[in-house]
Amino acid sequence: MSVRAEPPRRPRATVTTGQLLLLVAAGFGAGLSGSMAGLASLFSYPALLAVGLPPTTANMTNTVALLASSVGSVAGSRPELAGQGARVRRLAPLVVVGGAIGAAMLFLTPAGSFEKIVPFLVGGASLVLLCQPRIRAAAAREADGGPTRTGRLLVLGGIGLVGVYGGYFGAAAGVLLLALLLIGLPVSLLQANGLKNALLGLANGTAAVAFAVAGDVRWAAVVPLAAGVLVGSWLGPAIARRLPTTLLRTAIGLAGLGLAVKLGLDAF
Numbered sequence: 001m002s003v004r005a006e007p008p009r010r011p012r013a014t015v016t017t018g019q020l021l022l023l024v025a026a027g028f029g030a031g032l033s034g035s036m037a038g039l040a041s042l043f044s045y046p047a048l049l050a051v052g053l054p055p056t057t058a059n060m061t062n063t064v065a066l067l068a069s070s071v072g073s074v075a076g077s078r079p080e081l082a083g084q085g086a087r088v089r090r091l092a093p094l095v096v097v098g099g100a101i102g103a104a105m106l107f108l109t110p111a112g113s114f115e116k117i118v119p120f121l122v123g124g125a126s127l128v129l130l131c132q133p134r135i136r137a138a139a140a141r142e143a144d145g146g147p148t149r150t151g152r153l154l155v156l157g158g159i160g161l162v163g164v165y166g167g168y169f170g171a172a173a174g175v176l177l178l179a180l181l182l183i184g185l186p187v188s189l190l191q192a193n194g195l196k197n198a199l200l201g202l203a204n205g206t207a208a209v210a211f212a213v214a215g216d217v218r219w220a221a222v223v224p225l226a227a228g229v230l231v232g233s234w235l236g237p238a239i240a241r242r243l244p245t246t247l248l249r250t251a252i253g254l255a256g257l258g259l260a261v262k263l264g265l266d267a268f
Contacts, residue, residue, distance in 0.1 A: 014220050019051040023224040027065065030225075031232020034069050036240040037252045038174040039129050041066070041122070044225055045171075046259060053218060055115040059106065059169060060211040061218045065225040066170075067208050070201035072233040080194025087185065088198050091159060095199045098163020099206035105168050106207075107215070118169070119264035125172035126256030129249060132175050136189075139182040155184030159199070166200055167207035171256075174200055 015023065026047030034040030041062060048058035074081075081088070106114070128135070158180045166173045174196055181192040211217050240248065 015051060015224070019221075020224050022047055022050065023221055024228040027068075027225040027228020027230075028232040029228075030066065031069055031072075031229040031234070032236045032239065033232075033252055034066070034229075035073070035233045035236030036243075036245075037129055037249050038132075038172055039125060039252050039256055040069055040229070041125075041169075041171040042252060042256050042259060044229070045118075045122075046263075047225070048218075048221060051221060053221065054111060055118060056106065056109070056111050057216045057218060059114070059118075060215040061221050061225075063167075063170070063204060063211055064208045064217050065222045066229060067201075067205060068226040068229040069233045070197070070204050072230060073197040074201050076237070077194035077197045080190045081198060084187075084191060084195055087187075087195060091156075091195075091199055092202055094156060094160040095163035095166070095203040096206050098160045098165075099167035099203035100210065102164040102167020102169075102203070103207040103210040103215075105164070107210075115267045119260045119267060121169045122171060122256055122263060123260030126253045126260060128172045128175050129256065130253035132249060133246075135175060135179045136182070139179040152184055155180050159184075163199070163203040166203035167210075170200075170204060173203075 026043045029043035030040040033042055044062050044065065045058055048061055049055065053061060109117070159177065162173050162177045162180065165176075177200060178192055178196045181187065181195055182189065185192065185195075187195065
């Protein structure tokens with residue numbers, strides 16, 4: 001069954017003024033959330049559903065729009081990426097291939113099935129975000145001992161799988177990738193964060209190209225959403241410095257769980 005067989009709620013080619021404002025606001029929230037906690041889709045994905053896009057189309061459109069956040073994150077991470085060119089080149093094939101596989105999986109997933117999968121992805125991503133401090137602490141403990149050869153292979157496999165997830169849906173993929181990089185590489189937290197931004201940008205970019213070329217991307221929604229994302233991701237770090245990190249992460253994680261329940265009730 002093809003993803004193009006989605007039943008339809010086919011939206012107009014353009015968006016109304018109200019929808020335009022909603023998408024800009026959702027993009028701004030996504031940019032803030034993504035830069036501060038790593039769960040941008042909490043705002044952008046439901047906004048795309050609200051303007052009438054079917055779930056698979058909303059996901060493809062969301063991936064393309066959130067590239068604006070990836071570009072901004074990589075540009076802002078240039079100091080942390082200095083001297084890491086060899087690492088990026090070595091790990092890039094894993095996430096690029098992973099992103100392509102994730103995009104292919106989305107193309108092959110029946111629309112009705114994807115709608116039922118999404119609540120679990122959002123819920124799982126929200127739990128990962130809520131557990132982020134423990135995940136990071138566990139990664140740091142593993143890194144202190146240095147990974148074994150088997151451990152390094154598992155880390156590389158995990159990075160590839162995060163690339164697949166990033167191409168398929170991607171919410172909170174950054175939390176998982178950051179933990180893997182801290183376990184598998186002799187890098188500081190800041191260096192790992194810069195590397196994470198670059199690798200996720202490659203995975204998401206690969207999927208976005210596939211969706212733009214062969215998928216169902218609604219460009220009338222991409223433009224206002226991406227504009228909001230750019231502004232939100234630019235202001236996010238400055239705002240985050242003035243707010244309690246734990247409170248932000250908890251609020252966003254709990255909101256994500258609430259969204260997962262809402263999407264689950266709609267799907268089932």
